[in-house]
Amino acid sequence: MELAFLIEKVAVVVILFVLTLTIAAYSTLAERKVAAFLQDRVGPDRAGPFGVFQPLADGGKMFFKEETTPNGANKWLFIAGPSLALLTSFLGSAVIPWGQPINFFGRIVPLQVTDINVGILYIFGVVSLGVYGIMIGGWASNNKYSLMGAVRGASQNISYEIAMGLSIIALLLVTNSLSFKVIAEQQHGINWNFWYQPLGFLIFLVCAFAETNRVPFDLPECETELIGGYNTEYSGFKMGAYMFAEYINMFVSSAVMATLYFGGYNYPGMDFVNQHLGTTWGPLVGVAVLLGKILAFIFFFMWVRWTVPRFRYDQLMNLGWKILIPLAIANIVITACVITFFDKF
Amino acid sequence: MDNFVSSIQTVPLNHYLILSSIIFTIGVIGVLIRRNAIIIFMSVELMLNAVNLLLTAFSAYYGDAAGQVFVFFIMALAAAEVAVGLAIIVMVYRNTSSVDINILNRLKW
Amino acid sequence: MESLSGRKKVLEQKPMTFMERIYLPAIFKGMGITFMHMFKKKETTYYPEQEREFSENWRGMHSLKRDENGKERCTACGLCALSCPAEAITMTSAERQKGEEHLYREEKYAAVYEINMLRCIFCGLCEEACPKEAIYLDGPIVPSEFLRKDFIYGKDKLVELSITDLEAQKGVLA
Amino acid sequence: MILFYLVSLLTITFSLLVIFTKNPIYSVLYLIATFFTFTIHYVLLNAQFLAVVNFIVYMGAIMVLFLFVLMLMNLNKETEPMKSNLIKIIAVIAGGSLLVTLIGSFKQLDALGISTINKPEIGLVENLGKVLFSDFLLPFEVSSILLLSAMVGAVLLAKKDKTDNG
Numbered sequence: 176m177e178l179a180f181l182i183e184k185v186a187v188v189v190i191l192f193v194l195t196l197t198i199a200a201y202s203t204l205a206e207r208k209v210a211a212f213l214q215d216r217v218g219p220d221r222a223g224p225f226g227v228f229q230p231l232a233d234g235g236k237m238f239f240k241e242e243t244t245p246n247g248a249n250k251w252l253f254i255a256g257p258s259l260a261l262l263t264s265f266l267g268s269a270v271i272p273w274g275q276p277i278n279f280f281g282r283i284v285p286l287q288v289t290d291i292n293v294g295i296l297y298i299f300g301v302v303s304l305g306v307y308g309i310m311i312g313g314w315a316s317n318n319k320y321s322l323m324g325a326v327r328g329a330s331q332n333i334s335y336e337i338a339m340g341l342s343i344i345a346l347l348l349v350t351n352s353l354s355f356k357v358i359a360e361q362q363h364g365i366n367w368n369f370w371y372q373p374l375g376f377l378i379f380l381v382c383a384f385a386e387t388n389r390v391p392f393d394l395p396e397c398e399t400e401l402i403g404g405y406n407t408e409y410s411g412f413k414m415g416a417y418m419f420a421e422y423i424n425m426f427v428s429s430a431v432m433a434t435l436y437f438g439g440y441n442y443p444g445m446d447f448v449n450q451h452l453g454t455t456w457g458p459l460v461g462v463a464v465l466l467g468k469i470l471a472f473i474f475f476f477m478w479v480r481w482t483v484p485r486f487r488y489d490q491l492m493n494l495g496w497k498i499l500i501p502l503a504i505a506n507i508v509i510t511a512c513v514i515t516f517f518d519k520f
Numbered sequence: 521m522d523n524f525v526s527s528i529q530t531v532p533l534n535h536y537l538i539l540s541s542i543i544f545t546i547g548v549i550g551v552l553i554r555r556n557a558i559i560i561f562m563s564v565e566l567m568l569n570a571v572n573l574l575l576t577a578f579s580a581y582y583g584d585a586a587g588q589v590f591v592f593f594i595m596a597l598a599a600a601e602v603a604v605g606l607a608i609i610v611m612v613y614r615n616t617s618s619v620d621i622n623i624l625n626r627l628k629w
Numbered sequence: 630m631e632s633l634s635g636r637k638k639v640l641e642q643k644p645m646t647f648m649e650r651i652y653l654p655a656i657f658k659g660m661g662i663t664f665m666h667m668f669k670k671k672e673t674t675y676y677p678e679q680e681r682e683f684s685e686n687w688r689g690m691h692s693l694k695r696d697e698n699g700k701e702r703c704t705a706c707g708l709c710a711l712s713c714p715a716e717a718i719t720m721t722s723a724e725r726q727k728g729e730e731h732l733y734r735e736e737k738y739a740a741v742y743e744i745n746m747l748r749c750i751f752c753g754l755c756e757e758a759c760p761k762e763a764i765y766l767d768g769p770i771v772p773s774e775f776l777r778k779d780f781i782y783g784k785d786k787l788v789e790l791s792i793t794d795l796e797a798q799k800g801v802l803a
Numbered sequence: 804m805i806l807f808y809l810v811s812l813l814t815i816t817f818s819l820l821v822i823f824t825k826n827p828i829y830s831v832l833y834l835i836a837t838f839f840t841f842t843i844h845y846v847l848l849n850a851q852f853l854a855v856v857n858f859i860v861y862m863g864a865i866m867v868l869f870l871f872v873l874m875l876m877n878l879n880k881e882t883e884p885m886k887s888n889l890i891k892i893i894a895v896i897a898g899g900s901l902l903v904t905l906i907g908s909f910k911q912l913d914a915l916g917i918s919t920i921n922k923p924e925i926g927l928v929e930n931l932g933k934v935l936f937s938d939f940l941l942p943f944e945v946s947s948i949l950l951l952s953a954m955v956g957a958v959l960l961a962k963k964d965k966t967d968n969g
Contacts, residue, residue, distance in 0.1 A: 212666070212667045213663045213664075213666050213667060214666065215666055215669050215670070215671055215672045215673075216671060216672065216673050217671050217673045249828075252828070252832075291851065292851065292927065292928070293851050293852060293854075293855045293928055296852075296855040296856075296858075296859065297855060297858075299855075299859055299863075300855055300858035300859045300862070300863060302863075303858075303859055303862070303863025303864065303867075304858075304862060304863060306863075306867055307835070307867075307870075310867070310870055310871070310874065311832075314828070314870075314874045322874060325874070326871065326874065326875065329867055329870075329871055330871075333864065333867060336863070353928055478660060478663065478664065479660065481663060482656075482659045482660045482662075482663040483656055483659065483660075531804060531807045534909065535807070535811075537906075537909045538906060538909070539811050539814065539815075541902060541905040541906055541909070542815055542902065543814065543815065543818055544905070545898045545899070545901050545902040545905070546815070546818045546819060546821075546822060546898070547818075547822075548897075548898045548901055549822060549894055549895055549897075549898035550821065550822030552890075552893075552894030552897065552898065553822065553890065553891045553894045553895070554822065556827055558827060558869065558872065558873060559821075559822070559827060559830055561869075562821060562830060562831065562834050562869065563821070563822060565834070565861075565865070566818055566821065566822075566834065566837065569837075569838065569841055569861070572841070572853075572857075573841060573844055573845075576844075576845060576848055576850050576853055577848060579850075580848040580849065580850060585930055585931055585934040586934065586938070586939075588850055588852070588853055588931055589931065589934055589935050589938075589939050591850075591853055592852075592853065592856065592931070592935065593939075593942060593943075593946055595856055595857065595860050595861070596860075596946045596949070596950060597946070597949065598860070598861075598865065599860055599864060599865060599950070599953075600949055600950050600952075600953030600954075601953070602865045602868055602869075603868070603953050603954065603956075603957040604953050604956050604957050604960065606868055606869070606872050606957075607956070607957040607958075607960035607961040608960055609872065610872060610960075610961055611960055611961065613876055619876065
């Protein structure tokens with residue numbers, strides 16, 4: 176482990192961390208702006224031009240608010256809940272390839288924190304850990320509404336994980352690899368997995384909505400039924416941590432979707448661009464393309480949120496268990512059949 | 521990854537044996553000293569995991585994948601066992617509003 | 630069950646067709662509608678800079694009126710305070726001294742006249758109760774403040790400016 | 804090398820905390836931590852697939868179930884049934900003698916004398932999958948039936964009986 180390697184990794188991690196935080200912070204602004212635009216309003220525009228400093232103002236407000244801990248709450252777990260939520264939301268971005276290896280002053284730097292060859296399973300594991308933040312926080316609040324929210328969140332996440340996993344298995348039949356790097360490389364140009372797995376993508380998308388607790392599946396935090404859900408008792412920065420975790424989750428799941436189904440950093444005509452811009456600027460264009468895809472997905476998340484009404488809880492479970500799982504299994508069977516058929520000839 | 525493997529190669533297999541047996545023993549003690557059925561259940565899980573670790577270590581040291589396949593099966597079995605076991609505990613709790621295993625003494629009669 | 634009045638109509642719900650049951654077309658349609666709204670004209674009024682037109686019977690901040698000679702109309706009779714359902718109005722009266730005739734119309738006047746804007750519900754009952762036509766809710770929106778005590782408006786904020794004051798103000802502006 | 808001993812120490816500490824903590828919720832959380840250290844052990848053994856499966860199955864599914872049940876039952880320190888100290892001491896002595904027996908018997912194994920990992924790539928998904936779907940195909944299929952029957956059994960058990968009002 177040479178020093179340069181270490182510096183390189185640290186640099187990639189720090190840049191990724193800052194990028195994630197910035198995008199998550201600006202997602203809060205974007206959410207309000209998108210909501211406003213979809214409702215013929217203009218949204219926050221007082222802090223700076225077009226409200227660009229609004230996230231700073233919100234963050235400042237979050238910081239200086241009074242933090243209350245309810246009587247009878249479990250002090251340690253009450254703090255552990257939001258911290259865990261924030262931690263697990265960050266973990267996912269480690270295996271996503273952000274671009275082709277880049278030539279940085281004569282040194283080839285891979286734009287990925289680490290390429291483990293079980294990358295997809297890793298993402299899966301991290302996603303399944305995300306439940307703990309919600310469950311622990313909800314239970315430690317010592318409030319029955321919070322507990323209800325936590326229980327809902329946990330059962331929803333577990334249920335949708337199954338459909339998500341099954342939809343990924345069909346994808347794996349196509350890609351033959353669990354490594355994000357290989358999957359991203361396979362989708363060179365416009366050879367995206369989406370063209371092979373449209374149904375799988377749809378299932379994955381719905382599950383991603385459920386896993387990030389976004390509308391129309393935001394039952395753990397529905398204000399109308401649970402006066403706020405698992406974060407009812409939270410205030411100040413702990414509340415901010417939960418909110419931030421949600422936006423980071425959204426960012427990471429957008430990145431996963433873009434990489435798995437929409438070619439990651441690949442775009443049509445990339446060979447041409449790479450030839451003309453060299454090995455430093457070419458990959459950077461790829462990074463920009465990936466970021467563009469991610470932002471498009473984030474916009475899609477928000478767009479859906481301000482269009483589709485919330486599901487009822489039994490509808491949610493029905494959708495997960497009775498529709499998505501059979502669909503995903505059918506998708507696997509069809510994909511496997513098609514692949515064997517084409518292999519034969 | 522290569523660095524990892526080369527560093528772990530120096531750990532003797534014996535140490536894995538000792539570690540697993542310690543964890544297994546802790547699981548046994550847990551079963552003996554607790555009365556909460558769920559904790560006892562968790563101790564059993566701990567014992568299962570100790571065995572898993574040992575199997576994996578054996579498999580890695582002998583270069584035989586069968587051990588790891590076995591661990592895989594044990595995990596599948598553990599998942600099934602937990603589902604059924606917790607369902608039973610929930611039933612017991614519903615009937616006796618307690619998870620104290622001493623209450624289950626009544627099964628004798 | 631047979632309805633007693635015989636007027637009950639059972640709504641017939643057709644079972645949903647396959648297209649309706651997969652929901653996705655409906656969802657996409659809805660998303661199309663919301664997306665089109667992004668390009669519509671924004672309805673927002675930029676409040677402090679722009680103000681929407683107030684209606685005829687808009688009730689805003691109170692003002693204590695003067696008569697045509699610039700004398701204060703209020704005689705501190707207390708009827709407004711009595712009629713106030715929110716008990717927002719308090720006052721203390723004083724007797725007009727010699728030489729103050731040009732300030733106050735009658736012999737009695739309000740030395741202190743305070744309205745707590747946090748309590749006021751802008752119902753306009755004080756306006757109706759006033760026998761001297763001294764109080765009107767014809768002002769603008771009450772501005773926001775940081776401290777609660779700043780919401781208790783005294784005579785300095787309530788009494789409308791006299792003609793001399795207005796001219797002085799114009800002089801400053803000009 | 805040092806990493807192994809560090810993680811082992813953590814494993815033992817957390818597993819001791821599991822069985823000696825009074826609050827059942829803490830027990831579950833410590834068990835999650837224990838399983839996390841197990842995951843690290845698997846990574847150290849280069850059994851990547853098992854590491855991730857351990858992560859997903861144990862930490863992501865089984866422990867969530869435990870936590871779920873415990874939270875819904877609302878058990879806490881006050882309602883926790885504890886055995887008397889005498890039984891505890893006897894249990895610890897019994898466990899200790901089991902440990903001594905086990906380690907004593909392992910002394911015999913020294914003769915085997917294997918102390919290096921032979922084929923480090925054995926734990927990768929590809930190799931494991933090949934073994935799993937060739938030599939162990941029948942057990943694999945049987946385990947699916949096991950899971951199915953467990954699922955049906957769990958649903959049947961946990962379902963409230965409609966006939967009586969319990």
